[in-house]
Amino acid sequence: MSDTISLPWASDFHVHLRQGAMMETVTPMIEQGGVRTAPVEYEKQLKALAPNMHYIMTLYLNPDLTPAEINKAAAAGITGVKVYPSGVTTNSDWGVLDFKIYYPTFKAMEENNMVLCLHGECPSDAEKGICILNAEERFLATLRELHADFPKLRIVLEHATTKAAVECVKSLGDTVGCTITAHHLFLTVDDWAGQPHHFCKPVAKYPTDRDALREIVSSGHPRFFLGSDSAPHPRRAKQGEKPAAGVFTTPILIPLMATLFEKLGCLDKLEGFVSTNGRKFYQLPTVSSENGIKLVKNQLDVPSAYSVKSTEDTVVPFMAGKDLPWSIAE
Numbered sequence: 001m002s003d004t005i006s007l008p009w010a011s012d013f014h015v016h017l018r019q020g021a022m023m024e025t026v027t028p029m030i031e032q033g034g035v036r037t038a039p040v041e042y043e044k045q046l047k048a049l050a051p052n053m054h055y056i057m058t059l060y061l062n063p064d065l066t067p068a069e070i071n072k073a074a075a076a077g078i079t080g081v082k083v084y085p086s087g088v089t090t091n092s093d094w095g096v097l098d099f100k101i102y103y104p105t106f107k108a109m110e111e112n113n114m115v116l117c118l119h120g121e122c123p124s125d126a127e128k129g130i131c132i133l134n135a136e137e138r139f140l141a142t143l144r145e146l147h148a149d150f151p152k153l154r155i156v157l158e159h160a161t162t163k164a165a166v167e168c169v170k171s172l173g174d175t176v177g178c179t180i181t182a183h184h185l186f187l188t189v190d191d192w193a194g195q196p197h198h199f200c201k202p203v204a205k206y207p208t209d210r211d212a213l214r215e216i217v218s219s220g221h222p223r224f225f226l227g228s229d230s231a232p233h234p235r236r237a238k239q240g241e242k243p244a245a246g247v248f249t250t251p252i253l254i255p256l257m258a259t260l261f262e263k264l265g266c267l268d269k270l271e272g273f274v275s276t277n278g279r280k281f282y283q284l285p286t287v288s289s290e291n292g293i294k295l296v297k298n299q300l301d302v303p304s305a306y307s308v309k310s311t312e313d314t315v316v317p318f319m320a321g322k323d324l325p326w327s328i329a330e
C-alpha cells in the first residue's frame with residue numbers, strides 16, 4: 001500500500017461557513033482540509049478570507065424567487081437553489097411547507113439548467129408518525145415526485161443518511177445526485193444519543209443505514225459525492241440545554257475521508273467521491289491531481305478545539321483529540 005496519495009483539490013458540495021468571527025475562523029480551514037470548491041450564498045468576504053477558493057453561487061428558495069428572478073440569477077451565474085422544508089433544522093423556521101407552489105420556479109430552474117439542492121427531511125409531526133429517525137425516509141416520496149415532474153431538473157438529495165435514500169437515488173435517473181457527509185459514514189444513533197458534538201440534522205441512523213452509505217461510496221457510484229454539511233457552532237451552543245445541530249469536519253475533511261476509504265479498502269474510489277463525481281454532476285471542469293494535494297501517512301493530531309477568532313469561544317471538531325493516519329503534506 002502506497003504511503004502517499006496525490007489528489008486534485010477536493011470539492012465539498014455542502015458546507016456552512018457562517019458569518020462574522022466564525023466565518024473568519026472556518027473559511028481559511030477549507031483549504032487546510034483539502035478542499036478548494038464549495039457552494040456558498042455570498043462570495044465577496046469569503047474570497048478575501050480564502051482567495052484560492054472557487055465558490056459556486058447558490059440561493060435559498062423563498063417566495064421572492066419567481067421564474068423571472070431565476071432567469072436573472074442564471075444569467076448572473078448562480079448555479080443552484082437550496083431548499084429546507086420548514087422547521088427541520090437550524091434556521092429553517094421560514095423553510096418550505098408546500099413544494100407545489102414552487103413548481104413555476106422549478107420549471108424555470110429546469111429550463112436554465114440549474115441545480116436544486118434538497119434538505120430531504122419531513123418536519124417532525126407526532127400525529128403523522130414522523131420523527132427525526134424516519135424524517136428522511138418519509139421525504140423520499142417528494143423526491144420521487146419532483147424527479148417525475150421535472151425529469152431534466154438536476155436535483156441533489158443532500159446529506160443522505162439512510163439505506164432507503166441510497167436505494168431511492170440509485171433507482172432514479174441521471175439527473176438525481178446525492179451528497180454524503182463524512183460524519184454520517186462514521187456515526188450511528190448510539191454515537192449522538194447523549195453526545196451533543198455528534199448531534200446533527202439529519203441525525204445519524206442505524207448501523208444498517210451506515211453500512212448502505214459505506215457500500216455506495218465503496219462502489220464508486222458516480223451520482224454519490226462529498227457534501228460535508230460541516231456546520232460549526234460555538235462549544236457553548238453545542239453543550240447548552242438544547243444542543244445546536246451540526247458536526248464540524250472542515251479542517252480535517254480529506255484526511256478523514258482517506259482514513260475511512262482505507263479502512264473500507266476502497267482508496268481507489270476516493271478521488272471520484274471527493275472530486276470527480278460531484279464536479280461531473282455540477283458540470284464543472286475536471287481538475288487534475290497535478291498541483292493538487294498530497295496525502296501522506298503522517299499522523300494528524302486533531303485539536304480538542306479551535307479558538308474562534310477575536311472571541312472567547314471555541315469550536316470543537318469531529319474526532320477532537322484523536323489522531324488520523326493521513327495528513328496533507330505542506
Ligand SMILES: NC(=O)N[C@@H](CC(=O)O)C(=O)O
Pocket residue numbers: 016089090119199200201202229231232245246247
Ligand atoms: N447540519 C446541521 O446539523 N446543521 C446545519 C444546518 C443543516 O444543514 O441542517 C447548521 O447550519 O447548523
